[in-house]
Amino acid sequence: QSVLTQPPSVSGAPGQRVTISCTGSSSNIGAGHAVHWYQQLPGTAPRLLIYGHINRPSGVPDRFSGATSGTSASLAITGLQPDDEADYFCQSYDSSLRTYVFGSGTKVIAL
Amino acid sequence: QVQLQESGPGLVKPSETLSLTCSVSGASIGSYYWTWIRQAPGKGLEWVGYISSMGGTDYNPSLKSRVTISRDTSKKQLSLMLTSVTAADTAVYFCARTQVVGPTGPPYFDYWGPGTLVTVSS
Numbered sequence: 285q286s287v288l289t290q291p292p293s294v295s296g297a298p299g300q301r302v303t304i305s306c307t308g309s310s311s312n313i314g315a316g317h318a319v320h321w322y323q324q325l326p327g328t329a330p331r332l333l334i335y336g337h338i339n340r341p342s343g344v345p346d347r348f349s350g351a352t353s354g355t356s357a358s359l360a361i362t363g364l365q366p367d368d369e370a371d372y373f374c375q376s377y378d379s380s381l382r383t384y385v386f387g388s389g390t391k392v393i394a395l
Numbered sequence: 396q397v398q399l400q401e402s403g404p405g406l407v408k409p410s411e412t413l414s415l416t417c418s419v420s421g422a423s424i425g426s427y428y429w430t431w432i433r434q435a436p437g438k439g440l441e442w443v444g445y446i447s448s449m450g451g452t453d454y455n456p457s458l459k460s461r462v463t464i465s466r467d468t469s470k471k472q473l474s475l476m477l478t479s480v481t482a483a484d485t486a487v488y489f490c491a492r493t494q495v496v497g498p499t500g501p502p503y504f505d506y507w508g509p510g511t512l513v514t515v516s517s
Contacts, residue, residue, distance in 0.1 A: 286439055318496055320503040322440075329489055329507035330440065336496060341505060373440055377501035383455050384501050386440040 287312060287378055288387035295393040296364045304390045306357040306374035312385060314355035317377040321350055321359045324371040324389075333372070334359065366394045397421040399490050399508035407515050413480050417473040417490030417508060424468045428493035430504055431464060431475045433486040441486075445493055445502075446473065480515045487512050 289307045296302040306319065313319060319337050322330035332341050334350035337357065349360045357376075361368055374387035403415035417429070431443040444454035446464045454462050463476040473490055488511055491504035 317501055318503075320501075322504075329510050330504070331507070332503060332505050335494070335503040335505075375440075375501070375503065381456070383457075384442040386442070389439045 286388040287381065287385050288374055288376060290372075290374060290387040290390040292388075293391040293393060295395050297395045298364055298366060300364050301360060301362045302364055302392060303361075304359045304372050304374075304392070306359070306387045308355050308357070308376065308378075310355060311380040312355075312376045312378040313352065313357055315379050317379070319350065319352055319357040320375045321348075322373045322375065323368075324373065326370070330373065361392065364392075364394055368392055369394050397492060397506040399492065399506060401488060401490055401508045401511040403488075403511060403513065405512060405514060407480055407484075407513060408517050409481055409515055410479055413475070413477040413484060413513055413515075415475045415488055415490075415511060415513070417475070419471045419473065419492075422492060422506075424466055424471055424473065428495055428502060429464075429466070429473050430491045430493045430502070431473075432489045432491060432504070433484075434489070434510070435483075435486045438486075443475065443477075443488075482515050485513065485515045 321334040323333045324330040337352045338350045347362045372390045378385045398420045400418045407413045430445040461478045465474045490508045492506040493502045495502045
């Protein structure tokens with residue numbers, strides 16, 4: 285069981301905005317450890333989407349944005365496209381477990 | 396263009412040692428941290444450990460007694476060894492280039508190999 289909790293799935297119509305939450309605690313996100321986000325298309329390796337809470341690597345569309353508040357982080361996808369259907373994972377560090385941790389993962393479904 | 400490719404046996408017997416190699420092109424092994432991450436079928440991602448640019452290592456505490464990560468800079472290869480495997484170690488194993496953030500850490504993983512499935516079964 286992951287210490288970073290994400291909803292199993294979120295869905296939206298093409299063009300809509302969806303948000304994925306990543307809920308942690310005072311030993312990870314709440315402790316100020318950076319949050320990163322990855323997109324994993326079916327049958328492929330994860331791809332870095334957001335690093336350091338809000339930064340996008342070159343080539344990632346600005347439709348993807350990250351935010352952090354307190355013990356939680358979120359990833360927003362605006363203008364949802366069918367190609368955005370994938371699993372999304374958050375990642376941080378947990379001071380109590382002394383390990384890098386990933387979220388439980390969220391499947392985004394474009395209706 | 397940075398490329399990583401994992402390789403190794405797809406089937407390992409229980410209690411034996413899992414050994415994987417990650418071949419790197421387009422980046423100097425000695426200039427970056429490199430991480431192994433695994434994903435059990437239908438499950439989430441689990442950090443296994445990393446080797447630093449200086450050759451130091453850090454491992455997931457839950458695996459520390461069984462895992463060893465090493466590198467061969469002349470061959471541009473990373474290696475992962477996991478001893479005394481059980482069915483719980485069945486997973487796709489990824490190697491990834493790692494960017495160190497600094498004091499506010501944690502590092503993030505900007506290039507990944509396609510992964511290799513290792514099944515533990517007799």
